[in-house]
Amino acid sequence: MSYVKAMLAVLLLLSGSVVAEIAIIVHPANNASVDQSELNRLFLGRGNSFSDGSRATPLNLAEGVPAREHFDTQVLNRSSAQLKAYWSRLVFTGKGTPPAEHPNAAAMKAAVAADPSAIGYISASDVDDSIRVVATF
């Protein structure tokens, strides 16, 4: 019974996060444009530069933050479990390290505003002029 309740709670959370939009953000001085396939490349460790050739440093929100779940499922098209399996393969074979994580939107904005190579994402409602939005999903 409590299991069913937990499942319902999870479903509510999931449906909630699907409604809210997320914004892909970069440093205000960064004029790069990105599409979904480039985001996949950067956030799956398959590339480390923007389309203009300049270096890109992808940043993740911590697990459990709704925007992270949204980014994983809507932009990377993978479940959190699939992504964790993917990264554990790379980490333990010396082929890559996952993006650094930030605990919340404020920390993410501060990190992106401080690093011209950074690319991250936040809930669209957290956007302000300290960062530049390059796409929304």
Next chain:
Amino acid sequence: MKKTLIATATGLLLMQPLAHANIDISGYASVIGGRVLSGSGVEGFDLPPTFLANYPLVGVYEKDWTFKPDTRFGLQFRANLMDGLSATAQVVARGADDFDARFEWAYLSYDLNENWTLQAGKKRLPLYYYSDFFDVGYAYLWIRPPADNYTWQIFNYTGINAQFNYFVGDWDISGNIYTGREDDQENKLLSQFFGSNPIREIWKDIIGGVINLNKDWLDIRLTYMTYINERYRTVGGVVERVTWGDSLTRRGKFAGISVNMDFGDWLLLSELNRLDLDGGKFDTYMVSAGYRINAFTPYLSYADFDSENEKHSTTSLGLRWDFHSNAAFKIQYDDVKDKGVPGWEVAGDSKSISFGVDLVF
């Protein structure tokens, strides 16, 4: 007093880090239990009903429940020394080795540029698709990569590895070339399972390469490796060199292709490999399919080993359940058919059940 001071001072000096390094610690664990439900064993070898779940480590299930053959813990330490230089070590403790912890990976890594990374040290020999991450159960579907394919006695090497990553069109092209050797003073598979005398197994002049082609849901991997085999046997305390015909060494050539598709809820995995050992052909293949239903992935798998004398296959049916954000529960049924010619059987027919949890942290 003075001695204590000196000792303390030395201690302090030792504790001063020599360079500023961020050390990441990560790890994985698999706790798996299982038993043989029924099996023929091999009468000629006096072998009771047995399921050889891991060849190189001699992970063996018998009729009593055991947690040893597949259970393992791994800890990885990675020191990031900045400017593209890092040092990584991985310690693995395996139930099959009575949890005797050993450094299985220890290497330096240096990013030459955006596309190339040079590594030197001790690493896993990347023969098969799953060789590299064989120990990280969380990263793949089954309880273990199919035993019939992963049969070779040497699985690590010490040497140099250059890996690359390019993006061409919509394709992600990555891979590596490597060279090195492995000198296993007492090889477990040859000394304990396929024989009773200590065997020193040497694979030298190893040269190999891997190419991975990735595009969306498609993943193709090509692998090739060649080496020279040298072997010594200790009989009654006397070391004697093993010869093959008139030859003191033999050359092995390994080639393989793997095609994997992760399409929507479907997962289709395949692998085809051949080892040519001085003309003798050892062929292995595996096909596997899984279907994701939320956190559950039921799967079916068939793996086969075929050579002149040794022939066996395994049909597996199982379920992966991602019940936690860092852990998966798995249960698997394995049906092994040993069709080896008399005297060349491995462990006979067997039907086994195993289950357990894989996690990463």
